[in-house]
Amino acid sequence: MRIKEHPILDFKETKKLHFMYNGKQVYGFEGDTIASALHALGIKTLRHSIELKRPRGFYCAIGNCASCNMIVDGTPNVRTCITPLKEGMQVETQKDKGVYNETR
Amino acid sequence: MKHVDLLIIGGGPSGLAAAKMAAESGVSSLIIERDTKVGGQLVKQTHMFFGSEKQYAKTRGINIAEILINDCKEHDDKISYMTETTVVGLYPDYVVTVMDRNHKYSKIKANTILVATGASEKVLAFENNDLPGIYGAGAVQTLMNVHGVLPGQDVVMVGSGNIGLIVSYQLMQAGVNVKRVIEAASVIGGYKVHASKLKRLGVEITTNMTVKSAQGNGALESIVVQKLDDDWQFIPGTEEEISVDALCISVGLSPLSNLLSMVGCEMKYVSALGGNVPVIDHSHETTVPNIFVAGDVCGVEEASSAIVEGYYVGLIIGNRLGKTHPHYERLIQDFTQQLDNLRSGPFGEKTRSGLAQLRGEQHA
Numbered sequence: 001m002r003i004k005e006h007p008i009l010d011f012k013e014t015k016k017l018h019f020m021y022n023g024k025q026v027y028g029f030e031g032d033t034i035a036s037a038l039h040a041l042g043i044k045t046l047r048h049s050i051e052l053k054r055p056r057g058f059y060c061a062i063g064n065c066a067s068c069n070m071i072v073d074g075t076p077n078v079r080t081c082i083t084p085l086k087e088g089m090q091v092e093t094q095k096d097k098g099v100y101n102e103t104r
Numbered sequence: 105m106k107h108v109d110l111l112i113i114g115g116g117p118s119g120l121a122a123a124k125m126a127a128e129s130g131v132s133s134l135i136i137e138r139d140t141k142v143g144g145q146l147v148k149q150t151h152m153f154f155g156s157e158k159q160y161a162k163t164r165g166i167n168i169a170e171i172l173i174n175d176c177k178e179h180d181d182k183i184s185y186m187t188e189t190t191v192v193g194l195y196p197d198y199v200v201t202v203m204d205r206n207h208k209y210s211k212i213k214a215n216t217i218l219v220a221t222g223a224s225e226k227v228l229a230f231e232n233n234d235l236p237g238i239y240g241a242g243a244v245q246t247l248m249n250v251h252g253v254l255p256g257q258d259v260v261m262v263g264s265g266n267i268g269l270i271v272s273y274q275l276m277q278a279g280v281n282v283k284r285v286i287e288a289a290s291v292i293g294g295y296k297v298h299a300s301k302l303k304r305l306g307v308e309i310t311t312n313m314t315v316k317s318a319q320g321n322g323a324l325e326s327i328v329v330q331k332l333d334d335d336w337q338f339i340p341g342t343e344e345e346i347s348v349d350a351l352c353i354s355v356g357l358s359p360l361s362n363l364l365s366m367v368g369c370e371m372k373y374v375s376a377l378g379g380n381v382p383v384i385d386h387s388h389e390t391t392v393p394n395i396f397v398a399g400d401v402c403g404v405e406e407a408s409s410a411i412v413e414g415y416y417v418g419l420i421i422g423n424r425l426g427k428t429h430p431h432y433e434r435l436i437q438d439f440t441q442q443l444d445n446l447r448s449g450p451f452g453e454k455t456r457s458g459l460a461q462l463r464g465e466q467h468a
Contacts, residue, residue: 011252
């Protein structure tokens with residue numbers, strides 16, 4: 001959910017950005033990180049833990065803890081809490097350690 | 105390989121302050137920042153700061169960030185930036201390896217390095233503490249105040265230090281229902297003024313209480329809290345279930361000092377400073393020559409002291425590189441005095457004892 005009114009801050013509506021989340025088209029706004037756009041859509045699970053496959057969301061939001069890592073445009077382990085959302089991004093839930101894709 | 109006079113790791117308050125003073129001394133610097141923009145954690149702090157006017161008291165954190173950023177803009181010829189870039193390695197031959205926004209790696213060599221990486225939020229151990237919906241309080245502050253996204257509808261805050269109290273108030277400002285603030289200790293940790301603001305809004309602050317477990321199917325739905333005795337042991341039969349869709353953990357910060365360990369700086373575990381911190385001398389130089397530190401990475405404090413430490417170290421580094429600020433002596437004295445003032449009084453006691461321990465001194 002997005003903040004509509006705030007006593008101190010002014011959240012101006014910015015450009016809508018469409019992106020793909022697990023194959024489904026969704027949208028966020030310019031200025032969003034991938035994680036904030038997903039959270040605004042009610043999507044809290046960003047990855048699964050490596051061993052026990054437990055759902056994980058973001059924790060630190062400063063690019064430190066790796067809890068928000070997702071596969072973005074084919075690249076795994078992208079820290080979605082500090083990665084700006086861009087039009088046309090392909091974002092997928094990461095369920096393992098991530099595989100290095102040599103062709104990229 | 106790119107070669108710079110001064111490489112600053114972290115574009116938060118201390119990094120920006122140091123860049124400004126170094127520039128005024130005549131030294132060029134490169135700031136590496138992993139976030140999309142510089143300003144550090146000030147960019148989400150909507151509250152007004154305390155302290156004296158020299159540290160921008162009565163100014164909101166977001167506006168202090170603007171002041172620091174604009175100050176640096178006045179030295180555009182001397183200060184450059186690499187944002188969305190993460191330092192991944194710091195080596196004894198003064199080579200820093202970085203990964204940029206396109207996930208490309210490169211090396212930079214520096215004559216002097218300032219590590220101003222700040223701190224990260226601690227986690228708390230309890231059953232199901234990894235459920236989505238359980239966040240660091242600062243992380244929620246970022247989500248809310250930078251991105252305008254609410255963490256949930258009903259929140260409990262764990263920890264009543266200043267961050268816990270301030271973020272709780274800001275959650276209420278954003279329209280979130282803060283059901284309770286719980287504190288494991290027997291007293292509220294933060295300033296009374298912040299606690300009173302919350303109480304006036306009807307938010308209950310319960311001391312001697314912590315979170316025992318979290319429940320939820322895929323995401324957080326409820327927590328169980330329980331009373332603690334004065335020895336921090338659970339009191340049987342006092343469990344209470346609270347339904348929440350977000351839980352904020354505000355149980356302190358740890359210095360982000362990994363790079364300093366990596367390069368071989370002598371480190372010391374000082375609980376009062378937040379964890380593993382580098383051993384430094386009065387000029388904030390680590391045991392590895394020409395590697396300096398400022399801000400939370402060398403002891404968790406407030407942003408005000410991070411700024412002053414940044415100014416102080418910026419001057420020292422300028423001097424080290426043979427470019428002495430025209431008002432060097434006066435400014436060094438001024439900033440030393442400011443830091444002493446910030447650390448005076450009962451709330452500075454923890455920092456004073458931590459610094460004494462770090463220096464191996466007896467603390468009165």
